[in-house]
Amino acid sequence: MATPTYDLLESVTLTTAASSVTFSSIDGGYGDLVIVADWGFGGQGNLDIRLNSDTSNHSFVTMANTTSGRASAVGADGNYIPVSYHAFANPGTYPSAIINFLDYSATDKHKSVLVRSGNRASGIEAISGTYASTSAVTTIRLFSSPNIIIGSTFNLYGIAKESA
Amino acid sequence: MTLLETIEVGSGGVAAVEFTDIPQDGLHLYILLSARSGLAQENNGMSVEINGSSANSNAARLLGYNTTVTGNVGGLGNNISQIAANSSNAGLFSSTVIVFSNYASSREKRYSSESAIPNSTISTYRPLTYIYNGVWEQTTAITTIKFASGTFMEHTTASIYIIS
Secondary structure: OOOOOOEEEEEEEOOOOEEEEEEOOOOOOOOEEEEEEEOOEOOOEOEEEEEOOOOOOEEEEEEEEEOOEEEEEEEEEEOOEEOOOOOOEOOOOOOEEEEEEEOOOOOOOOEEEEEEEEEOOOEEEEEEEEEOOOOOOOOEEEEEEEEEOOOOEEEEEEEOOOOO | OEEEEEEEOOOOOEEEEEEOOOOOOOOEEEEEEEEEEOOOOHHHOEEEEEOOEOOOEEEEEEEEEOOEEEEEEOOOOOEEEOOEOOOOOOOOOEEEEEEEEOOOOOOOEEEEEEEEEOOOOOEOOEOEEEEEEEEEOOOOOOOOEEEEEEEEOOOOEEEEEEEO
16 A cells, blocks of 8 residues: 655744744645644734745635634735634634645646634634746745744645655 | 554444554644444534543534534534434445644644535435534643544544654
8 A cells, every 4th residue: 555655844843933934945846735833823813824925826715614603705816825814813722724735836837725724712714725826836934913922833744646 | 644553443333433552753643534423413423532531622613514504613522523424325434534733742732623424315414514623722642532423333444644
């Protein structure tokens, strides 16, 4: 039976509070990327993604269940894809997310990003994002306001699509 | 990504599916579950016990079944998912993916699940799609995970992987 490949490319645990975490010079030799993220905020906020430092070409659609009920939203041609949009996090609510970047290194298609995120207090969210560029993704920046707190972890994995 | 164990339920079913003595040298746990319960309806759900405890979990979920979309923020106890019930079509099993991130850390443990119950016989609670995001508010490392949903029927399978 084939052995699943799930290679850890980079692991970040914040030792000081920061407004962003950046994975750069990402190895283009994998099929997909996955980020597993557990974080916290110093205040109420949302976490966002920007690819290749591009300030346009990011779009998304989200569906959520929050303390305010079910919600959805669309964002087009902006400078981010949200990790959370409706299900914002407050301090002590333990937000987490799993983020998939499909065919991130392809140069013949736009990129798809799938996010599942949530926290115990405000809700859960599924987001589908598009990066409308045929450039390979080499940089992923996760950013927020307020700061991301000490102890937050972000693990970047590469998943091989072809057997060795 | 390393396969630790696969459980295959035999004739007569079992009351619970349990992974014990989980090694502590990984970052995340990834569980794949193909399951069918002996319960009459899907909305009875599937529970999780972590380190023998059914307490200290807080979560949010979003689910769609038949023509209904609904969800909860809090109030879920240790209910982590919904799986195919015994009233489903013969031979039908639900698919569930569960991730426990940073399971061996000394922080509160985040976990998430996604489930799907396709079915050609539509009922009140199926077909179903389900996403869940939770936290187990304990700082002890996870060594045991147990799932229960009435009786797990024969041919249910559960595999646990470590992602390092």
